[in-house]
Amino acid sequence: MISKIISHEWLQWRRDSRLKWLAIFLVVISAFALWHQINFQSTLLKKRLKAQEDSRQEWLSQELKHPHMAAHFGNYAYKKPTLLHCFDPGLTIYTGTSVYMEPHKQNDFLFSQSQESDTGIRFGWLSPAMICQLILPLLIILLSFNSINGEYEKGTMALLISQGANFRSVLIAKTASVFLFFEGFITLYLLVTAYCSAVYLGTVIDIYAVLYIWIVYSLYCFIWSLSGVLVSSLIKSSGTSIALLLLLWMFTNIILPRGSANIAENMHPLITNQQFKQLLTASIDKGIDGHDPKNERAKKIEKELLLQYKVDSVQQLPFNFEGFIMQQSEAYSSKVYDHHFNQLFTTLKQQKKIQSLFGIISPYISLRNISMAAANASLETEIDFQQQAEHYRRSFVQNMNNDMKDNSAYGSFKTYRVRKDKYASIGDLQVQNRTMQWSIPTLFIEHISLLLWVLFLMILLFISNQKKVYN
Helix, strand or coil, rough: HHHHHHHHHHHHHHHHHHHHHEEEEHHHHHHHHHHHHHHHHHHHHHHHHHHHHHHHHHHHCCCCCCCCHCCCCCCCECCCCCCHHHHCCCHHHCCCCEEEECCCCEEEECEEEHHCEEEEEEHHCCCCCHHHHHHHHHHHHHHHHHCHHHHHHHHHHHHHHHHCCCHHHHHHHHEEEEHHHHHHHHHHHHHHHHHHHHHHHHHCHHHHHHHHHHHHHHHEEEEEEEHHHHHHHHHHHHHHHHHHHHHHHHHHHHHHCCCCCCCCHHHHCCHHHHHHHHHHHHHHHHCCCCCCHHHHHHHHHHHHHHHCCCCCHHHHHCHHHHHHHHHHHHHHHHHHHHHHHHHHHHHHHHHHHHHHHHHHHCCHHHHHHHHHCCCCCCCHHHHHHHHHHHHHHHHHHHHHHHHHHHCCCCCCCCCCCCCCHHHHCCCCCCCCCCCCCHHHHHHHHHHHHHHHHHHHHHHHHHCCCCCHHHH
16 A cells, blocks of 8 residues: 555656656756866866976975975975765865965965855855755655645545555655655765766775765655655644744754854854964963973073083084974974864864754754765864874974984084985875774764654654544
8 A cells, every 4th residue: 555655646746747847956956066066176176186296396396405494395285085075075165175384383274165255155065965955855845745734635535544544654655755756866866976076086986985875865865754744744734834844944954053053162162263373372482381481492402412412512412403403393383283273173073062962953964964074074084184284294394304403514504405315205295085984983973863863753653643633
């Protein structure tokens, strides 16, 4: 009986011209979103590769100079696209795609797309993920809002019951008809997106990531399909049911995500960029705790070295004291950056945790976080990229400072030059994208939230009965 109801439901949809236009709209806007992302990501990839090649050539071809001055020429780190970046760009449009690395300081991300866009980006970035997260629930609502009460309004519910179908089986069939229709769309959309990404971006197809994100979006589709049918079964008027479902969509997909972000920011506020830089400068010059100023640190290091090597002046040390103190300064500034950036990252993670908890009442929030993680564009993966770049920065700066320490004499800052092969010995940074398995442990709350939604709706489904609804 369930399969017959599903077949009959699909037959009714095929005869309805409004639903044909609905399907055409879904296909057109989805195709445009995919084309937009493929075009954007492939263009961005070409620019990254060209910029990375040019940056490398400029580094190798710079004139022979003092190693510390050569280090100030700097290097760039560029993000690598992943297979699902074309599906969900995530936080990349806000954090940027590259970072400039030089001695003494840890720079911010550069070339953020949001910095070059108008305020429209605040309402979302057009992508396949946005279509599935925001537009798809609206279309599910349009197909399900009158799935049960519409049968009563047409007088056909009694006919269904008289043919042997019980009320619960009607609910299941109605839910399955809506879910399977959109499930087919999600499956095809993900496969096409993965194929196009592999072709145009040259990325490797990660079957586990695609399968994982397919399961999650399928759960999301099921949640909205079942919600639409249950509301239709609980509300006698189809007009009231669509209004209630639209209010639910607005609350869970628009109001709660914005509201949770504001609440998280108020509970764990971030300092401004200017304040952050002032703290860094003060900590480097005066010491993190205010009791170890820069000049005192240098004097302390000099005194310890003279005692250790039993000499009277730094000129008598078996290495260039200038290079040694330069690297000690770098080590201390790195300690300062670690201290303040860890505080910043902790605050960001606390904000995300608050927002994740709101996923218990908003499946959109949970889906969004999972989707970004699967696309390697979540908060954790952006922090990981920053840390990879910072590790490389410290390594290549230390390499150049050690050249100064080991191969130059004290006071030869204006005359010493690096060897010709020194630049080539500094390898280019190879950024490693994290796998889906790496991100899964950070999504515990999101997984629980989606499962709770499914469990809650399934309980409502199995306790529903005709007498309870209409008497």
